Amino acid sequence: MTISDYPEQWPVTATKDHFQGRVFGVRTDTVEMPGDDVADRDYIVHIGSVAVLALDDDDRVLMIRQYRHAAGHQLWELPAGLRDVEGEPLAETAARELAEEAGHQAATWYTLVDLMSSPGMTNERIRVFLARDLSPVEIDFVRTHEETDMPVEWIPLPDAVELALMGKIHNSPAVAGILAAYAASAEGFHTLRPSDAPEA
Incomplete structure (x- = not known):
């Protein structure tokens, strides 16, 4: 089978x-x-969303902290956002979110993992991208509401795995992305799909 x-x-x-x-x-x-x-x-x-596991040359994961009212928590997350621009390729949505939320751009993109966030209660689909070859970027974007104060931290990938397994990181795309990136790193990320891979 x-x-x-x-x-x-x-x-x-x-x-x-x-x-x-x-x-x-x-x-x-x-x-x-x-x-x-x-x-x-x-x-x-749900309209769907994307998330970005941005990994620098020292194999550190870019993470942001954001207040989530429904969960009643400040959560460490990956840069992420809604698929709210009709017809926009998902990798472009991810690049926009990485720039807006974390002030970075990436030269290399892969599809890291596809998720159905909670298929018993929502049709939301989340594509998590791996972004490499990072550099800072300045864009004209004003953060409001929960995005007003989102600190950025760079966490070594093995430490991020440990934090996820210890229950210190709860956001589901972050946990899935961290574990998927760690698994893919064993093969030098060569087994990952291209950034424009079709969704099932």
Whole structure:
């Protein structure tokens, strides 16, 4: 058996949208189940996001700290953002977020890992990129709200792995990106997909 996720959509007999905000909505689908049964499934409809594991020449991970109201925490995260520009290639979205949130640009990009953040409750998809060959960049961008004060720290990749495994870092794209980068580093990152790799 080949182990690989694949798309499949069971028939939906009814849909009800309960809420629609700027970033996500809440929906109930009535889904045909095996055995001639139907069941309601509530979920969050999300526009999707990207994250960037930026790794410098000393194999240090660029991390930012951001307040997350829903979680009630200040979280150490990777630069990340929403897929909120229609038609924009995901690598360009990631490059924009890296510049806006962390003041850096990268000359080399790879697809590091693709995530479904919580597939039992949302259709959100997150692509985490690996960015290398970094340099500072200044752009005309004003940070507001939670982004007003986001300190940047450079953490050696093995230390970041240890922090994730010790439960010191909780943000899911950060944990997945750190562990994926550490695993990929064993092969010199040569097994990674290109930055424009299609999503499944």
